[in-house]
Amino acid sequence: MRSLVTLVFLAFPCFLWAQDWEDQLVFNDGAEGAHLRIISSTDTVLFAPLIEGFVARNPSISVEYFVSGTADIDRRVRASPDAFDIVVSSAMDLQLKLANDGFALALKDIEAPHWTQWHHSLFAFTTEPAAIVINREAFEGQDIPHTRQSLIEALRERPEEFRGKVGTYDVRESGLGYLFATQDARASETYWRLMEVMGGLDVRLYCCSGEMINDLADGKILVAYNVLGSYAAVRAERKDALEVIFPTDFQTTMMRTALVSEETQEPDAAEAFINYLITEKPVAQDSPSSLPPLVLQNGATDRETIGLNPSLLTFLDDLKRKKFLSAWENAVIQ
């Protein structure tokens, strides 16, 4: 992938200003029609099949794909809303705030169930639960923890084995990490105890799911908490050593959402892309590199999906965020 990015940079030197993208790629280069710029938090390997499917159907449209962290996406879109046509992110709260603040274009023609969209401008296209991913070797001969409580107990039992070998999001940097953390904190006090335990074990903090899973696969860490299920599933299938656990006590499930920038220059192509995202099941379910489809809420309490509604704004309030972060730092950084 790196070589591809290098190629892109060589081909388009003018993009060199666009510093430190995690990834940047052009699909269907040279097409004469609309040029869509998508900024996304989703790893290229997971999102590329979707874009390829789209350009296969719309050969006249070329797509440029930028990858960055959720918090960074939010900053960039707010700074220059006209620089991107479509914003895809897993941080539902930041996306909802973008839409609420008027950065999203309302697409009245798109038909979507009410719970999967907000204000006709923010559209969900996947449901992805947060997971605990462990290295099986570390739990050899031991019970694999299926709840947060049992994870706490396992960590407390063998602190020396796990010291420096547990990882989670740095919620100060990751938008998705912050969303998962706040939803966990809302759901149960267990979250804080887990954070205290992990803090006591010199937890490693990551900006993104991808890196965390890479370190896990490499054996640098043994336990990763609140990893994005989809990323973990990709890795877990490649490395038998990893086990993805969806906690049974409560589950935090987010929906990956997309919006069209208010200042897009290609509203029709952008709308077509959104429509494609929410109506198509572009990749076979068993494909290793696929995003999970949107799953209907079936009332099961253990799979509570975070709702697309204004309450997501709560933890984005400056005062509230400051208060939460200081509590989190108190627990994690000791």
Next chain:
Amino acid sequence: MTANPTVSGSLRNRLVLALIGGAAVLAVLLFLAVRNYAAQVAQQGQDNILEASVTSILDAAALRDGVLEVDIPYAAFSMLTTPSDDRVFYAIYQDGAFLSGYEDLLLAGASGQSDWLFTSGELRGERIRQVSASRTLVGLGRQTEIAIVLGQTQDALSQTLDQISRNAAFLGLGFFLLTAALSFWITSTTIGQLNRLTTSVTRRGPQDLSPFKKPVPREMAPLVLSLNSLMGRLDQSLSQSEDFIAEAAHRVRTPLATVRSYAEATLHRVEKKENREALRAMVRAIDESSRAAGQLLDHAMITFRADHLEREDVDLVELIRELVQRLTPIAEMKELSLSLRGDTKVLYSGDPILIQNAVRNMIDNALKYAPADSVVEIEVTATPEVAVKVSDSGPGFPAEEIEQLTRRFERGKNAAGTIGSGLGLTIAQDVATAHGGTLVLNNKPTGGACVVLSL
């Protein structure tokens, strides 16, 4: 006889228009009232939720070690979820200084007011409803005021209002249609009472002038009362005129007959030639008066009978034969003969007295103008229509006057020197009209007048 009344407007139309117009006005008022009320209720609903949300945020504010902490409850924004996904804006101010939230959402009203302030305004191009409220917090040796402004767009509200407006419109329309149908029904039942009275007036027999006894609505009682009193007077005046006719016939005819018989007796007695001449002239004048009086009375009688036509089945041939037999002596005196021809039996339903009268006048007329030794022909036919034809071989009608001869007291130019009142053909015409028929005058191509009474 029946003059068409002057029609000005329609009671039914006026009633229907007034009722439907009223219903339309009421329907519009109903629509406006319902919509207005619903708008108020819906706005009140949104205000209540905004108020609850602000209250929960204010309650979450606290001074901790002299520092203001606002721990916005998750429910504060959660409760602002609407079906239309309304956008939410909020701002937190401390002592008038912006602290957190949306900076472009300004604190409305003077600070220090603890009152709730609900206003409608615009933010980022959308209409919003905003509420501001404040609360004073007291800490250790410190006092601070926190103010919250919360705004929400009104998509859901306007959607609700649209729906309510639609329903209110249906309600108003339904009300209108129902009332309109009702007003048609009310009008037709009201007018129906009048129609019923009209029918019972029309259906009455010609002789029936008794008062109306059927029950009528109170409002129509005066009309029926007037009608009854009018008919009472009419009845009275009709019987008076009947009496008058009988009385007049008696009073005029009897003295004239007496005078004539005296004159004739005197004629036999006087011998002087000039006296005899004078007496003859007198007898002739008396005859003329007697005949004119008779015809006048006939005419009055016919006018009366024609208005109250009483039909009975008669054989016209039999009726006319009787008349011809009666008139034969008079014809013979003038050296004329009468001949009755035509069908042997013609049945007709009519007033025999009137028909006899009419035909007598027609024959009289013919006898007057027919030359001596000629035949007056009377023909009764049943086909193609029931008709009685009387023709003579006299001079005929003056062609230019044929149209006018049936008018009252109108006599032909060639009538000078014959006895007549000018009523004969008028009577025949009246009888024809009363039976729904016509009287046709024409001249035969062979000479002589021909009068056809078609019934």
